[in-house]
Amino acid sequence: MELFELSLCEVRDLLRKGEVSAEAVTRSCLNRINATEPSVKALLGRRDEAALKQARAMDAARPADFSDKPLWGVPVTVKDVLTVKGMPTTAASKILEGFVPPYDAHVVEKLEQAGAIILGKNNMDEFAMGSTTEHSAYAATTNPWDVERVPGGSSGGSAASVAACQCFASLGSDTGGSIRQPASLCGCVGIKPTYGRVSRYGLLAYASSFDQVGPMTRTVEDAAAMLQVIAGHDRRDSTCSPVAVPDYNAAMTAQADLKGLKLGLPREFFGHEGLDAGVAAACQKAVDAARELGAEIVEVSLPHTEYSIASYYILAAAEASSNLARYDGVRYGHRTAAPKNLEDMYTSSRTEGFGPEVQRRILLGSYVLSAGYYDAYYRKAAQVRRLIRQDYLDALRQCDMLVAPVSPVPAWKIGEMGGDPLQMYFMDIFTLSLNLAGLPGLSVPVGMSGSLPVGIQLMGRAFDEGRLFLAGDKLTRVLGTHNQRAPM
Amino acid sequence: MSLDKKDFLHLCRLSRLEPDASAQEEMAQQCSRILAYMDKLAEVDTTDVEPLYSPVIHECAFRDDVAERRRERSAILADAPQTDGAFFIVPRIVEGK
Structure with a gap:
């Protein structure tokens, strides 16, 4: 077995014991990137030489104690x-072409403090707006399971890197499913933490009341190890929670089965008319496996599910139109050549810099926030958001976590969704509502629909990520999807 | 809800965007279709429901408002399209002579 095929926790343990060097592990990943990147196109930026130099320096000064270096020598993106x-x-986005930030995001600082080696930056849908990674201004990432298909999005580059074994973990962001959906389509693990669990400092804002950073990995255990590093309070993000971070590995291994856990199946999700038969069958198999592991299965209802797409796209577009107002060509990023005056500089810089999907969401956001429409759209959507959250709170009183499909269909062909943005929004039906509610969700691979991977999501109470890891770890081990890799 | 050309151009102006004339019609139609779908929310009875603008469940943590210098001026200006070494430079704001 090649080093790059190991799981994060496996390679971490070898590094600690001194059985492999950080340089050897880094080289293994870089070789793998060289072999797979021409077809996968998961990375927008690389730092091969700097990563190797960092690895050599780390090998030359191995710590005696790894307790504050939980990711020592582990290559990530x-x-x-x-x-x-x-x-x-x-x-x-073209609007940020050439932007070199003078600071690290909080989560990047945490990775570096933990000893991780950052290999590169992953492709994505522009400003995280999209479900296919086709809306990148630079390249369309492909799915390592079938390079004619999309990897999902918006964290499609992260999912493809992990599935293709270019790295042991990647950090994505999830505003309406952007970690869970690509994880599902690429057969890997991804968690959207509770809103406020992870600092958003240094995360370029799309919709601030939804955005959360989270890890994408090949095993649940690896996701738990990554979240352990990045979770916790940061004074630079006032919405970041001071709630203490539990020991996720201890929570994950608290019991060997799922006895005593009650899992709720939302009938609106399993009964959805667009649910692919192969996806439904793989999810059913996972539910059966949970029952065999001792879990009790109950049916629950999330009655406002059909309104989640409208509520989400109004609120997220409104927040996007406000957040993206900062891109004006003044302080950083793209500025149009030879503007006629200040206003022309703003308008031309933005029009040249933003792609069509981003422009659409800014326009929609301006509309729903404008005088005369604010109450009918923005305020109404926020009222429906409260009802959707209440649905979740009610359902989670009847069970410990919800189990549901992530995407109605497995990965589709590149270009297949065509030019109809609404059709693409409909693909997010199973993921958006969790972001409206601010609750955590873990997507784990559970099987295949034909030759394409299928994931299921476990959705829990606020700050109950530990129990999601417990259930996800047990399920992936019995279903044989633990450390699943794309066959390439 | 459907957007006519005048509404759409007003929206573009508010957003400081100016899509190509050739793309305007398609984008206006797409926005109209999306807004028409949003009208679905009118089916939901939201009488006496407080809007939920943020899902923060925990108490937000406040910190003392203390001035600090996190970065040097030169590091900030390094990313700017145009500077004079001390300030961002933009086209003339007050027009005239």
């Missing part, structure tokens, strides 16, 4: 929506 000091950060 991060979505290009997170700032890394000195590395170009574009959010896959």
Whole structure:
């Protein structure tokens, strides 16, 4: 077995014992990137030489004690929506072409303090707006299971890197499913933490009341190890929670089965008319496996599910139109050549710099926030958001976590969704509502639909990520999807 | 809800965007279709429901408002399209002579 095929925890243990060097592990990943990147196109930026230099320096000064270096020597990548000091950060947008941030995102600082080695920045849908990674201004990432298909999005580059074994983990961001959906389509693990569990400092904002950073990995255990490092309070993000971070590995291994756990199946999700038969069958198999592991299965209802797409796209567009107002060609990023005056500089810089999907969401956001429409759209959507959250709170009183499909269909062909944005929004039906509610969700691979991977999501109470890891770890081990890798 | 050309151009102006004339019609139609779908929310009875603008469940942590210098001026200006070494430079704001 090649080093790059190991799981994060496996390679971490070998590194600690001194059985492999950080340089050897880094080289293994870089070789793998060289072999797979021409077809996968998961990375927008690389730092091969700097990573090797860092690895050699680490090998020359191995710590005696690894307790504050839980990711010592482990190569990782991060979505290009997170700032890394000195590395170009574009959010896959032309408007940030050439932007080199002078600071690290909080989560990047945490990775570096933990001893991780950052190999590069992952491609994504521009400003995290999209479900296919086709809306990148630079390249369309492909799915390592079938390079004619999309990897999902918006964290499609992260998912593809992990599935293709280019790295042991990647950080993505999830505003409406952008970690869980690509994880599902690429057969890997991804968690959207509770809103406020992870600092958003240094995450380029799309919709601030939804955005959360989270890890994408090949095993649940690896996701738990990554979240352990990045979770916790940061005074630079006032929405970041001071709630203590539990020991996720202890929570994950608290019991060997699922006895005593009650899992709720939302009938609106399993009964959805667009649910692919192969996806439904793989999910059913996972539910059966949970029952065999001792879990009790109950049916629950999330009655406002059909309104989640409208509520989400109004609120997220409103927040996007406000957040993206900062891109004006003054302080950083793209500025149009030879503007006629100040206003022309703003308008032309933005029009040249933003892609069509981003422009659409800014326009929609301006509309729903404008006088005369605010109450009918923005306020109404926020009222429906409260009802959707209440649905979740009610359902989670009847069970310990919810189990549901992530994407109605497995990975589709590149270009297949065509030019109809609404059709793409409908694909997010199973993931958006969790972001409206601010609750945590873990996507784990559970099987295949034909030759394409299928994931299931476990959705829990606020700050109950530990129990999601417990259930996800047990399920992936019995279903044979633990450390699943794309066959390439 | 459907957007006519005048509404759409007003929206573009508010957003400081100016899509190509050739792309305007398609984008206006797409926005109209999306807004028409959003009208679905009118089916939901939201009488006496407080809007939920943030899902923060925990108490937000406040910190003392203390001035600090996190970065040097030169590091900030390094990313700017145009500077004079001390300030960002933009086209003339007050027009005239």
